[in-house]
Amino acid sequence: xxxxxxxxxxxxxxxxxxxxxxxxxxxxxxxxxxxxxxxxxxxxxxxxxxxxxxxxxxxxxxxxxxxxxxxxxxxxxxxxxxxxxxxxxxxxxxxxxxxxxxxxxxxxxxxxxxxxxxxxxxxx
Numbered sequence: 088x089x090x091x092x093x094x095x096x097x098x099x100x101x102x103x104x105x106x107x108x109x110x111x112x113x114x115x116x117x118x119x120x121x122x123x124x125x126x127x128x129x130x131x132x133x134x135x136x137x138x139x140x141x142x143x144x145x146x147x148x149x150x151x152x153x154x155x156x157x158x159x160x161x162x163x164x165x166x167x168x169x170x171x172x173x174x175x176x177x178x179x180x181x182x183x184x185x186x187x188x189x190x191x192x193x194x195x196x197x198x199x200x201x202x203x204x205x206x207x208x209x210x211x
Contacts, residue, residue, distance in 0.1 A: 129182070130182060130209055131179050131181065131209075132181070134180065134189060136169050136174065136175055136192070136204070137169070137204040138173045144166055144170065146199065146203070147166045148163055151177055154188055154195070155177045155178045157177075177205075179210065182207075185207035188205070188207070189206065
């Protein structure tokens with residue numbers, strides 16, 4: 088079976104090399120200027136815990152301490168925000184790290200028999 092491409096592949100353009108200029112010694116040389124690279128920081132994601140009526144508050148505090156490296160007081164404040172507002176931000180990470188945190192929290196809550204939900208959302 089022969090498959091054919093439907094689009095012609097794009098060939099990247101080569102940078103133009105400036106013409107050789109004679110230097111003080113009479114020799115010709117080429118000097119290329121370095122162009123600064125423009126890189127963007129990675130897209131950041133916030134990890135959010137959602138409130139439910141079944142997961143004990145103490146378990147939520149322990150999860151926040153263990154997986155998000157918060158002290159007990161900060162973890163308690165986040166837990167109260169989750170309880171009162173229905174959701175609370177536990178941390179801001181790159182996409183891969185945020186997805187790993189969500190998986191860790193979900194696995195720990197299921198192992199302990201709790202329906203705690205955790206999601207990651209992109210930051211605008």
